[in-house]
Amino acid sequence: MTASVSIRNLTKTFATFKALDDVWLDIAAGEFIVLLGPSGCGKTTLLSILGGFLTPTGGTVTIGDRDMAGVPPALRPTxxxxxxxxxxxxxxxxxxxxxxLRMRGMDRASRDAKAAGFLDLVGLKLSARKKPHELSGGQRQRVALARALAVDPDVLLLDEPLGALDLKLRRQMQDELKALQKRVGTTFVHVTHDQEEAMAIADRIVVMNHGRVEDFGPPSDIYMRPKSIFAAGFMGEVNFLSGRVSRVECDAAEVETQIGPIVLPIANFTIARPQAGEHVTLCIRPEHFRTVDRSVAGLSEAVVSDVSFFGTHHRCHLAPVASPERKLVAHMPQSARIARCDRIALAFDPAGVTALPEVPET
Amino acid sequence: MTTATLEDRERRRAWGFVAPALIWTFAFFVVPFLYMAAMSLWSRQGREIVRVWNLDNYARFFTESALLKSLTNSLEITLTVTVLSVLLAYPLAWIIAERVPKRWQRMALILAILPFWTSYVVRSYSWLLVLSKGGVINQALLGIGLISEPLEIASNRTATVIGFVHFFVMLLTLTIYSNLIQLSPNYRRAAADLGANGFQTFWHVVLPLTLPGIMTGAFLTFVLCIGDYITPQILGGNNELVLPQIIMLQIGRRADFPMAAALSIILMLAVTAAYLLCARWLKIERA
Amino acid sequence: MAQPGETQATDIAFPAGSARRMLASALSWFYLAAVYAFIFLPVAVLVLFSFQDGRLPVPPFNGFSLQWYESVFADRKLMAALANSLMVAVASSFVSCLLGFLAAYALARYRLPASALQRGLLIAPMTVSYLIIALGLLAVLNALQVPLSLWTVGIGHVVINLPLCFAIIYASMGDHHVNIERAARDLGASDVKVMALVTAPMLMPSIMAAFFLSITFSWDEFIIAFLLSRFDVTLPVEIWSMLRSGLNPKTNAIGSLVFLASVVVLVVLELALFGRSRKP
Structure with a gap:
């Protein structure tokens, strides 16, 4: 079973602390949604409200067209x-x-049969008679999953379920979790602070900060076209470069920066169409830098102040000649030959750059 | 210096640390206990102890009704006290843990066990003030005209049980409360989430998870209660003696040490039996 | 992770009709009040009638008087018993803590053969009734013709408090302390210095808890003190002999004083020891 969830205008305050601030979300039936954000961002509070463990201060939650106000956890389809x-x-x-199932009055034989089926689903059929303390962390996580799924919920809420597992097991569990979700079709709402985990499993990610939704969309959109500085920074390493829009044409705009003019497609301005004279912040991911033979017209050159080899790439710290204190991090291809103190031409793929309305640089 | 001698030196030092405690326990606990066990197999003639091995003391225990009766009295009183104390203390601990606001809980708990810190002897005595013929309860009931003759509530089994329950309710409230607040609130949330109502959550989840705490407290109650001399001596009157009172009689008036030793061994066996019955719950695996 | 939501467990929206909920709540508070009344009734009566202006500590209350407190402080035997009790409690608790700490240190930090058996032996006296411990000691002391005194009472009290001290201190010797001790050793401290300058201070809260707990146990212990003492007695034994005179406001007065003293000690402990350790 599965159901859509819609959250309207949701707020939650604890004494003076605003844990959720006007949250709007529409989740489709059968989606795998990840609530992503740092600790204290309100993601767990949101999950607790969906589960019925907290009452919202304002706003509504609708699951499958049913208003959840005043519905206790036991009676929710979650x-x-x-x-x-x-x-x-x-x-x-x-x-x-x-x-x-027992709480729903099912007799022993049928509930044992059904429970055994769900244990089988998570690969623990043979351990049915064990007790939790005899299991490893990953196995416990699977049992908890089976227990939550056994009552056929429309929406499954997962509160950092992989947080206690070591990295390798976590990656394995992410794959299992995603495969299982596709099999059972239940809507999953999953809380985590690990952006890699979010990208690995989510159909859509909700990036949260200070009780607000910063960004909402498929992982690739959030990574490539973030709608806020916070979302850009939280999803992975990024260089922020402030600039001023100097020229706007029909499908591109030029931004004047400390390292020279950069021409970007209009589509890369994710919040609003650029206006000439507007101050913007450019987000450039390290892997979008390119090695080129000749200087790109107008762009500054840079000195490599530090470089280390990471296997998949060289990680370089660059000091642009035009503005040496404006440090940049770039990932250069495995095959590139780069050494400390080299002077290289700065270049990047404009398609990978996102422009956002400016906030003061940090 | 080789590693072997280093380890030897370390081990010798460790023995040095642990030895005083071991020797103390051995000399003043194990040896006396064994001596007493041996003595229970001797007998008394006049004021002398005759070191002839026999089972006469135990045989006498099972044939002399006054002696056997003291054991059944002890067991009956102890079981009544244990059950009553648990039944009274559990709701109290639950209310403190669940209903009392978090920041008042510690205060409420300290208050609930405050009389624990009066002198044990005085505590039993103070119940005499409440229960005796001229005591508070009788005077109050006479005063409001509910009764015309003072009730006989002191100097009998009821008084002993009340005195004991008073003490052990405090002890058990403490152990059960600490058990209750250690439970992750997620257990209860999970049960509610899966459709359990308040009673089902309590019955299937909270109670089984606090059972080890209850059993530990109950066992402690049993041990302390069955071995206590003061409360029954002060509150119980002379009609129904319990095992410790009979033991004290042996070494006091009768100067029959071997019999006292035998009765102590029997007391010990009763505690061991209680332990074996509770052992299943005294340790539980935690996930 | 400390989410603000996690501290609000009571926020669960239960559907129960508010009337039923209020009834349940009222019942809870009524029960709480009733049990508290039961718990405090005898203590209240004890304290109230310690001020009785008359010879009987039962109703009616004739008026307020401090005469029984005066007679308590004037009672030489009672005051001597009080001093004896304090002496035995402090000395036996000190010995118990010292032996308990040394044993806990050795068993937690060194690999000794049959350590489970050693722990079992050290804990064993906890499971045996005080009466039996006292009887056994009395039998042996009689057989060896050792005269009974406060010394023998103290020996008995160490027997019952040593397991307690050992268990409390042993339980607090977590493995996380091992590396700190290793660091001290690495910096050149000898084993004994490590124990005295590093381990003992680190464990001070639990050592103090064990010490004060044993003091209260020893202070209030009756049967061992009763059977193993002769001319000099401890306070519970002295109070016991006062009980022979039946109901007496003087017993109320000494009982109230003991209660007051315990409460003061408790408050001081709560503020000084546990108050501090609760804040990380």
Missing amino acids: TTMFQDYALFPHMRLIDNVGFG
Whole structure:
């Protein structure tokens, strides 16, 4: 089963602290949504409101056309997978998974059969009679998943479920989680602060900060065309370059910067069509720098102040000749021959650059 | 210096650290205990102890009804006290943990166990002030005309049980409360999320998870209660003696040390039996 | 991660009709009040009638008087018992903590053969009734013709408090302290210096907790003190002999004083020891 979720105008305040500030979201049925943000950004609060564990201060939550105001966790079409899994330590796995069915009055034989099916789904059929403490972290995570899915929720809420696992296991679990979601078709809302995890599993990512939604869209859009400085910075390493729009044409605009003029397609201005004279901030990801033989017209050259080899690329710290204190980080191809103190031509793929309304540089 | 001698030196030093405690426990606990166990197999003649091995003391225990009765009295009182104390303390601990606002909880708990810190002897005595013929309860009931004759509530089993329950409710509230607040709130949220109502959450999740705490507290209650001499001596009157009172009688008036030793061993066995019954719950695996 | 939402567990929106909820809430508070009344009734009566102006500590209350407190302080035997109790409590708790700490250190930091057995042996007296411990000691002391005194009481109190001190201190010796001790050793401190200058100060909160807990246990202990003492007795034993005279406001007065002293110690401990350790 699956359902859409729509969140309108949602706010939540704790005493004087605004945990959620006017949040609007529309989630389609069967989507894998990831709420991404640093700790304290309100993502867990949002998840708790969806699960019915917190009452919002204002706004509405609708799941599958049903208003959720005043509906307790037990009566919601949601189940939550808790960060610490909250597996009942005194129950065997089969009883843990069958707990929700038991609460719905299902008889032992049928709920055991169904629970065994869900344990099979997560690959733990043979451990049905074990207790949680006999399992590894990854296995517990799977049991918690099976338990939450066993009651056929329309929406599954996952509160940093992979946070306690080591990196390798986490990557493996991400793949499993995504494959499982596609199989069962339930809407998943997953909370994490790990942007790689978000990109690995999400259909769409909600980037949150200070209780607000900063950006919402498919992973590639958020990475390539972020709609806020925060989203750009949170999704990965980025160089911020401030500039002024000097010329606007029908499909491109020129931005004057410290390292020279840069011409960008209009589409790269994600918030609004550029106006001449407007101050903007350019976001350039390190991997968008290119090695070129000759200087690009108008762009400054740069001195390599430091370089280290990372396997997939060389990571360089660059000091543009025109503005040496404006340090840049660039990833140059594996094959490039670059050494410290080299003077190189600055160049990048304009398609990879995003321009946002300026905020003061840090 | 080779590693072997370094390890030897370390180990010798470690033995030096642990030895005083071991020797103390051995000399003043193990040896006396073994001596007493041996003595329970001797007998008394006049004021002398005769070191002839026999089971006479135990045989006498099972044939003399006054002695056997003291064990059943002890067991009955102890079990009543344990059950009553748990039944009273659990809701109290639950209310403190769930209903009392977080910042008042510590205060509420300290208050709930404050009389714990009066002298044990005085605490039993103070119940005498409440329960005796001229005591507060009788005077109050007489005063409002509910009764015309003072009730006999002191100097009997009821008084002993009340005195004990008073003490152990405090102890158990402490152990059960600390158990309750250690539970991750996510257990309850998970149960509610999966469709359990308040009672089901309590019955299937909270109660089983606090059972180890309850059993630890209950076992402690059992041990302390069955071995206590003061409360029944002050509050219980002379009609129903419990095992510790009979033991004290042996070494006091009768100067029958071997019999006292045998009765102590029997007391010990009762505690061991209780332990074996509770052992299942005294440790639980945690996920 | 400390999300603001996680501290608000009580915010759960339960559907229960507000009338039912209010009834449940009222019942809770009523129960709380009733049990508190039960718990405090005897103490309140004890304290109230310690001020009784008359010979019987039962209703009616004849008027306020401090005469029983005066007679408590004038009672030489009672004051001597009080001093004895303090002495035995402090000395036996000190020995218990010292032996308990040394044993805990050795068993937590060194690999000794049969360490589980050693721990079991050290804990064992906790599971045996005080009466049995006292009887065993009394039998042995009699057999060896050792005269009973405050010394023998102290020995008995160390037997019951050593397991407690050992268990508390042993439990607080986490593995996270090992590296700090290694660092000290690495910087040239000898084993004994590490123990005295690094381990003991680190564990001071639990050592102090063990110490004060044993003081309260020893201070209030009756049966061992009763069976193992002769001419000099401790306070509980002295109070016990006062009980022979039946209901007496003087017993109320000494009981109230003991209660007051314990509460003061408790408040000081709460503020000084636990108050500090609660703040990280």
